[in-house]
Every structure is written in C-alpha cells, then in structure tokens.
Amino acid sequence: MMTLADPRPILPATEDARPVAVVIGAGFGGLAAAVRLQAKGYRAVVLDRLDGPGGRATARVQGGHRFDLGPTIVTVPHLIEDLWRLSGREMARDVDIRPLDPFYTIRFDDGSQFTARKDRAAMEAEVTRLSPRDLPGYRRFMADAEARYRFGFEQLGRRSMHSLWDIVKVLPTFARFRADRSIHALAAARVRDPRLRMALSFHPLFIGGDPFHVTSIYALVSHLESRWGVHYAMGGARAIAEGMAGLIRRGGGTLRFGADVERILVKDDRAAGVRLADGTEIPAAITVSNADPATTYSRLLADRPKRRWTQAKLDSARWSMGLYVWYFGTRGTRALWPDIGHHTILNGPRYAGLVRDIFINGRLADDMSIYLHRPTVTDPSAAPAGDDTFYALSPVPHLNHADPVDWDRMAEPYRQRVLAVLERHLPGLGAHVVESHVMTPADFRDRYLSPHGTGFSLEPRILQSAWFRPHIPSEELAGLYLVGAGSHPGAGLPGVISSAEAMAALVPEVAHAPRP
Secondary structure (H helix, E strand, C coil), X not given: CECCCCCCCCCCCCCCCCCEEEEECCEHHHHHHHHHHHHCXXXXXXXXXXXXXXXXXXXXEECCEEEECCCCCECXXXXXXXXXXXXXXXXXXXXXXXXXXXXXXXXXXXXXXXXXXXXXXXXXXXXXXXXXXXXXXXXXXXXXXXHHHHHHHHHHHCCCCCCHHHHHCCHHHHHHCCCCCEHHHHHHHHCCCHHHHHHHHCHHHHHCCCCCCCEHHHHHHHHHHHHHCEEEECCCHHHHHHHHHHHHHHCCCEEXXXXXXXXXXXXCCEEEEEEECCCCEEECCEEEECCCHHHHHHHHCCCCCCCCCCHHHHHHCCECCEEEEEEEEECCCCCCCCCCCCEEEXXXXXXXXHHHHHHHHCCCCCCCCEEEECHHHCCHHHCCCCCXXXXXXXXXXXXCCCCCCCHHHHHHHHHXXXXXXXXXXXXXXXXXXXXXXEECHHHHHHHHCCHHHECCCECCCHHHCHHHCCCCECXXXXXXXXXXXXXXXXXXXXXXXXXXXXXXXXXXXHHHCCCC
C-alpha cells in the first residue's frame, strides 16, 4: 500500500552538523547502506514511496494472517549482525533469527522427495537414498561449491567490481572454475540422477537466474547453506527491516515514507541530493540509490545523457523472470498436513522445458513448479491460533516478452491452477482458505517500480555479473552509489547486504567528505 506524504519537514532545524547522505529506497540494501554510512559519520536520510521499511520485505496483515510479501530465507545471518555491531548494539535485542533444520524439502513429480539439512552425513544419506551411485559425484560437487564460495562470495561478492582491472585479474580463476559452464551443466557433470541435478542447480531461481544459463560460480550457494545454515526471522523479514530502521533512528537518522523521489539533483557534475514529487529538495553530500538501476538511470536521471546505461542498453538487457505469488490463510489447519514443513519446493513434471518457457519463450506454461512457504510451522504469530498462513510462489515470464501475459485476465485462472497443484499435496486445501491475496508481475511493476515486473532485476548471467553489472559507484554520475539487487553482486539477501558493505568501503570518511 501507498501512504500519504508525511507533512513534517524531512530535515528539521537541528544542531546536527554531520553531512547528509540521502538514500533512495528503504529495501534491505538501502537500510544497510544507511546504517553503514552513519557508522562513517554521516547523517542518513532514507526515503521510500511505500508505507514502511523493507522494500519487498514488507508485510500485509489480512484477517489476522501476516503475509510476508518478500524474502523468507536468511542464509548468512552474520552479515546482518555486522550492522548491529557497527551500531554498538546486539542484534538479539531487536531481532530473533532462528536456524531451521531441515532447510527445505523438494517434492518431485514422481512422488519421491529430497530433504536438505545442515548435517553433511544427513545430506549424504539423502543422496544415497535417491541414487547411491551419485554419492562420489555429490561429494565432488560440494567441493566445487566450497571453492566457488571462497572465490565468488568472499573475494568478489563483498567488494566493488567497478574497475576493469578488477575483472581482468580474476579471468584466470574464472577459466579454472569453468565460469562459462552453467550451474546445471556442472551438476550434470557430477551426478546422473535428474532429481539430484535439479536439487543441486535450482538455487539461482531464488535470485532470478536461469539454471541452464547462469554461471557455475553459483554453485557457491550449496556451500553457503551447508556452512551457515538456513534461518528464519521471527515476525518475518519485516522484523529485520524494522530492526535496521531502529538502528538508523537511534543513530540520529531519518526515515520518511510516502516520499516519492522524482529526480537526483546534480551540481558541478556530481550527485547533490534529490527532489521529491512534491517539489521538496534535499541536498546531500552522498546520494545512494536502492532503486533498480533501470529506474535510477531512466527515471531519476531522465534528463541526463548516459555513457553506458542508455535506454537502448537497458532495453536489450536480459531480465530475471516474473513472480506470481498467492498469499492465503487457512482456518483450523495447524494440525493438518504434518508432512508440509516451513519450506517446500513442489517440482513440476518438467525442469529444463519449464525454465525455457519462463526465460526464453516467455510463455505461461500449463505446468508449473511452486515454492510453498508455511511460516506458521516455526512462527505461530503469522496466523490466528490453530490457523495457518502460506504463500505459494510460481516463477512466470516477465512482461517484456513479445506476447506478455495479460494478468488482469489471467490472475484468477492461474490461482485456480496453483490451487489444483497444491491440493495434490495438501488435500482439501480449498475448503479451508479464508483469506487470499495475489501479486503478479504487474503488481511488482506498479508497487516496486520493478522493470518489466521482474522479481530480481537483471538476470545474473556471466555477462551481467561482476564488472558487467551496474557498478556500485555510478558510471554515470560522481557522488552517486547504487546498492540492491540490480547492482553488484546481485539479488538475494546476502547480495543486497553485501552491496552496502562494498559501497561503504568506497565512500570517504566524514572528515574528507564533500559538503552539499
């Protein structure tokens, strides 16, 4: 939901002499950027057109059911905890993040299933149960994943990659790791069972990537899960966002919602703050955009010529898929379906063909795969007593294909198809549904200004990653920094939090900061 603009002045009279850092967008990237900038001595001003912090990690409460609209999985909690440390506070005082075990269960169309756990022996037992001959190959894959984690996450993902030399000097490592090979191709080279190939290669879908085309470097996610685990924030991801907002306020910063940024101000060929849709101007020493890079460059800098990120380049880019999400609440079901845990992946009859329909053909297929989230297994506060809250997410084509889906017409028929799939696993589900809310790619476009209604900005193919992705220090304007899913290192909670860490390493300390 949108909210009316707050009538209070955004920068009230104060004796606070710190230079202002204005942050466009209160998603996780923007909130983390504000926390880090305040730790460097800036006064953060965070602006968002929505009605609360979190960006896509906001929530909708309906009939006593809390629908977490965005991310549901926390994989590297220490990256979040670092923000509290920087602020001189313990995260546990504000946010309760709990490890899950099992992580998730994949249900295959043939009735078999694979459950992911933290314990290596338990994982190897799952592999052996499905395909004993693939255990040696699984062990090789996990060794591959660890090596790629150390390179792709620790070395590349937590620092800026804006210099051409940054990419040139790592080309030998890319070659050694066969970064040109897709994550599915790597899995196929290690294991033979198609179910295991899917289980080891599907992770890029959670950050908007086609597993048959994104680089095998993303095998790092399998190691990331095994090393750090899969966690859940009690109260949903919104609780993390509200905790981060609290850090900003306690540090003397300002968050303003219902504030629609219209333009980035430019002075002496540098970013100099922002102008809101109501005409209010906020001068700043540092300007950070947590908006999608396409929105930043095509809308917020609409009147400025571009050197790299021209409209033609943005139009020719490959974008992540769209998302169809059905949020629903059920009455009296807490004891029903005991085999459906917190996270379940319902894998359809096709893997490669379905992915191709979504990413390449732009076709809404008759079959589907679904990620099913049931937070009430861990967090009963998400629903009234005895009830359940769910969301079912189905990857679908974005809106920029030749024949885009008309979601005004298809939203309800597709929900009925989702329900039919779910009832194979949750018998009688339809009779228990009492609350319902749907988001389609059209809603992502309108609510989040997401280009083409995509779920995760630019697709993380190899030539749209690292140096090839929009840089954290803007190529188009000095003094402007980009954080979030569309910049380096990319989408997903670890990625957007890391983009703020990389940004902060580039911003001058306050003693040397330019004044607005």
